[in-house]
Amino acid sequence: MSVPTTINAVLLKNAPTGEVQFDYSAKDATFELSSKPFSESDLKDGFVLVKNLYFSNDPAQRGWIAAGQDASRGYADPVKEGDAIRSSGFGEIVASKSSKYSVGDKVLALLTWSDYQPLHEAAVFQKVDESEGVTAPVYLSALGYTAFTAYFGLKDILQLKEGQTIVVSAAAGATGSMVVQLAKHVFKAGKVIGLAGSDEKSRWIESLGADVGINYNDADYKEQLDKAIGPDCTDAYFDNVGGDMLSFLLTKVKKFGRVAACGAIAGYNDKSKLNVTTWTQIITNSLTVQGFVIFNYVQRFPEAIEVILGGISKGTIKVENTYHIEDLSKEEKPLAKVPEVWSLLFGSNKPNGKLITKIA
């Protein structure tokens, strides 16, 4: 691979106040494409140039680009208008002025939506070796942030014990599908109940190990959930959704039960959908609700990797089920379509597991 003469990127043009405007030609376009000249001499000491190969698509990115954020209260800085959209991903080093990394190294890093990325060596998360069964997409799914989120959410936040009941929302998503697999096969939960957006997804999470998958688009999904949980209520709820679903689940967690506050995809376009109406359940049933972000656990990633690799080698965690790749590498302008692929996260046609964009 050679060093490019231009770097192309997708920038934040207008931080969205409501829905994201994907149309580049619209007056209120959320994104714009940029192209800037580059030469190897631009690379400073200690930096590497990464050719970006895969992007991780994450709901959290929606928060990073939202208008009117209080920078002091987020767990990651907002993306400013004019800056490239941040995205974790996988790439290959094509130029290096770092003593730590060499041309040809494959790395995981916090990248941006761009074709090439100058990056300080300290910003590289880790160098990885692809091997049979543990390829680049696996590093972004079963061994990626969302998988670690599932692991620490179960172990530290929910403190899930063998035989317990757990409910997880957005169970066919990147985090949720790992919650299902880890809860059942590693933490030995007694009953795993997953909420997903279609009958097909519900069957799919059952194939991963959920005892019951429920389609939250069914009109009677709360009755189905109530029945699946049973009169003893659930020990734990892993919440990726927020709002009305969370408000209902708070009434179904047993006394001294635990709630992992992990995501809030119900409100990425409309925060009013995140209102919680059943807070007093936390009081009367002595619940513990704990919020967390995966960056709290960076020092313990090796622990998560070891556990997950163990599940993969035993065959209980099926890596082929943990991701879906949208391949843009054959497109004339792959970068231009990156936002559209990302938008699948928020739509009704969301693929199962981790959504990964291949751009080269």
Place this chain on the structure above:
Amino acid sequence: MSVPTTINAVLLKNAPTGEVQFDYSAKDATFELSSKPFSESDLKDGFVLVKNLYFSNDPAQRGWIAAGQDASRGYADPVKEGDAIRSSGFGEIVASKSSKYSVGDKVLALLTWSDYQPLHEAAVFQKVDESEGVTAPVYLSALGYTAFTAYFGLKDILQLKEGQTIVVSAAAGATGSMVVQLAKHVFKAGKVIGLAGSDEKSRWIESLGADVGINYNDADYKEQLDKAIGPDCTDAYFDNVGGDMLSFLLTKVKKFGRVAACGAIAGYNDKSKLNVTTWTQIITNSLTVQGFVIFNYVQRFPEAIEVILGGISKGTIKVENTYHIEDLSKEEKPLAKVPEVWSLLFGSNKPNGKLITKIA
């Protein structure tokens, strides 16, 4: 004292769906008075007859009488229509068929709004001795459930450390005023900020040890609170109110900070006022929210009593400041006015500290 020939009580007539109807003659009256004959032979083995002297007035009673409760999800059984209103209190035994308690014993117990109370010996919380400075009202305030709630909320739920900042709402109330005193004088908080319903109450909580008292009826109370908390945010929030105030405070708790979910007085008449709009702060700032009720800590009441008595003997906890007595003992029908006194809890003329009703 002699054994009565009738027992008078205040019963729940219509469980309120909205506001409580205090007018006994209204069609939708919440309460009704009853009078039933009694003779000592009605007292069964193992039971005592208590002459009720003082009632504790608690916001939790509002939840116990509310219509449409899910009995499986409350921490105490609902009061059924036709039953006497439950109330913790203090009384004197006037007849005994128990081998554990004798006539003349003073006891703390879960009573009802009645003049006399047949009670199984196992339902007596404890026999107490009144002494100088530790009188009946003190057992219902500085040494009562609300004080224990303050203690365990600070120690176990908020895990408050020396030098930390804490905000407490309803700070002039029975629980809040003990939170202020214990946080400052026992847990050695660096900054104690209390929210109360008037300027007078704000000054009063400052006299108890709060660094700043803020009147939440001021139009700019959030600005005042923001300024008092400062840019580093607060380590802990002791929530007795819920709703809008809670939603604001969630934006002011620092990363990894803790929230004690203790009460929800904002919504006792209108649950829609308890909506929480800032749940995502729990996620992005990795907050821990823990709900609790004092009955979780029954085994550890001696620990709380020892700590509080220590504060009283040092003079840092001022028992004379922890309660307010409404004396109905001179009334012709003391019981009839018990609900009206209790209603002071929810109004703008709420007395400071624990509200206690003396009926005999």
